[in-house]
Amino acid sequence: xxxxxxxxxxxxxxxxxxxxxxxxxxxxxxxxxxxxxxxxxxxxxxxxxxxxxxxxxxxxxxxxxxxxxxxxxxxxxxxxxxxxxxxxxxxxxxxxxxxxxxxxxxxxxxxxxxxxxxxxxxxxxxxxxxxxxxxxxxxxxxxxxxxxxxxxxxxxxxxxxxxxxxxxxxxxxxxxxxxxxxxxxxxxxxxxxxxxxxxxxxxxxxxxxxxxxxxxxxxxxxxxxxxxxxxxxxxxxxxxxxxxxxxxxxxxxxxxxxxxxxxxxxxxxxxxxxxxxxxxxxxxxx
Numbered sequence: 001x002x003x004x005x006x007x008x009x010x011x012x013x014x015x016x017x018x019x020x021x022x023x024x025x026x027x028x029x030x031x032x033x034x035x036x037x038x039x040x041x042x043x044x045x046x047x048x049x050x051x052x053x054x055x056x057x058x059x060x061x062x063x064x065x066x067x068x069x070x071x072x073x074x075x076x077x078x079x080x081x082x083x084x085x086x087x088x089x090x091x092x093x094x095x096x097x098x099x100x101x102x103x104x105x106x107x108x109x110x111x112x113x114x115x116x117x118x119x120x121x122x123x124x125x126x127x128x129x130x131x132x133x134x135x136x137x138x139x140x141x142x143x144x145x146x147x148x149x150x151x152x153x154x155x156x157x158x159x160x161x162x163x164x165x166x167x168x169x170x171x172x173x174x175x176x177x178x179x180x181x182x183x184x185x186x187x188x189x190x191x192x193x194x195x196x197x198x199x200x201x202x203x204x205x206x207x208x209x210x211x212x213x214x215x216x217x218x219x220x221x222x223x224x225x226x227x228x229x230x231x232x233x234x235x236x237x238x239x240x241x242x243x244x245x246x247x248x249x250x251x252x253x254x255x256x257x258x259x260x261x262x263x264x265x266x267x268x269x270x271x272x273x274x275x276x277x278x279x280x281x282x283x284x285x286x
Contacts, residue, residue, distance in 0.1 A: 025252075026066040029285035032269060033062040033078045033099055034136070036117055037286055038150060039164045039194040041209045041235050044260065046280025048086065056086035058278055064099055074101045078119070082269045086278070090127050093270030095134065097121030103142065112143040115150065118168065125270040129178035134268070138168030138190065158202055163195040170215065170268055174222060184222035188215045188229070188267075203242070204251055207258075209235040215267065231264035231271075237282050256282045 030040035040062070047057040064078030076099040084091040097119040105113035120135035142150040153161045172186045192213040198204045215229035237258030242251045258280070265273035 026069075027285055028062075028064045028066075028076070029283060030062045031060045032082065033064060033080045033095075033097055033119060034268065035192075035194050035211070036101060036115070036140075036150075036164060039162055039196050039209075040284065040286075041196075041211070041233075042237060042254070042256065042258070042282035042284035044258075044278070044280055044282050046086075046278055058084040058086050058280065060084075064097075071106075072103055075099065078121075080269070082271070084271075084278075087274060087276050089272035089274050091269070091271050092126035093123065094126075095121050095123040107142045108144050110144075112141060112148075115140045115142055117166075123172070127270060127272075128182065130174050130182060131176040132172045132174040134170070134172045136168060136170040136190065136268070138166045138192070140164055140166040155197075155199075157200055159197065159199045160202060160204075161195070161197045163193065165193045167191055169218075172267075179223070181223040184220070186217060186222060186224065186267075187219045188217055190215050204254075205239055205242070207235070207237045207239065207256075209237070213266070226273075229265050229267055229273075231266045232262075234261045235259070235282075250286070252286050254284050258282045 028037055029043050030037065031043055043062065044058065044060040047055065049055040059081060061081045062078065064076040066074055066076045068075040078097045078099050080095040080097060082091055082093045098121060099119045101115070101117040103113050103115050107113035116137070116139050118135065118137040123132045123134045140150060142148065147153050150164050151162065155161055168190050170188045170190050174183050174185070177183045190213065192211070195210045197208045199206055199208065211231070211233045213231040215231070217227040220227070235258055237256045239254040239256035241255040243253040244250065245252050260278050263275040265271055
């Protein structure tokens with residue numbers, strides 16, 4: 001079954017079981033489903049349509065809807081779509097996923113807690129012409145108090161920061177490929193740091209977000225040759241539309257305009273090694 005069809009079916013079924021008053025609270029929109037929503041970068045879209053040449057566009061969307069929410073465990077069904085025709089090495093990958101985020105301990109009373117998050121699903125890479133079953137298992141931690149990772153850190157000049165280091169494993173079982181030698185199993189170690197800074201305003205009008213990740217192939221019986229996959233990304237976004245929760249303590253929906261600089265590769269999203277700058281519309285739903 002193709003990943004987009006599976007994702008659409010899961011999302012429709014799960015959304016139909018939600019209470020009408022809580023529908024918006026269950027949905028999440030971001031750039032991808034690889035990070036926790038606390039440090040997620042916004043979804044991105046841009047297009048160029050010239051008169052005498054082929055149109056190019058870039059879309060990065062991670063859409064998910066919660067079907068289980070508790071104090072410790074949140075589970076969601078998601079669709080991850082990454083498409084870019086404006087770069088030298090084209091990108092076209094879509095995934096249907098089940099996502100989880102699990103905090104086993106009350107970090108306030110215990111002083112800290114590990115956080116386990118990840119996903120499992122089906123992935124289709126239309127550039128490499130592969131179909132695979134993929135998954136990841138990541139870990140980070142949260143501590144009581146102000147300043148540690150995964151909590152808000154107050155900075156001078158009315159600024160704020162949140163950062164999230166994580167480590168884990170990602171696996172791809174390529175079950176179908178145009179070339180037989182591309183089929184097989186890849187197991188990778190993942191080291192990642194996500195950082196969001198909101199300068200000069202507690203209202204989060206301006207956001208500077210960064211991500212650094214290194215993926216190391218621990219085992220690979222496919223024809224892929226490279227073993228290290230570095231990735232770096234910087235986002236600067238100005239949000240001109242924002243909606244708050246009823247208590248006005250959190251921005252739940254936002255639309256903005258921003259610039260993104262990408263360097264490196266992300267095999268989990270079908271992005272080959274390259275460097276580019278893109279400008280476009282951004283949106284996020286927490």
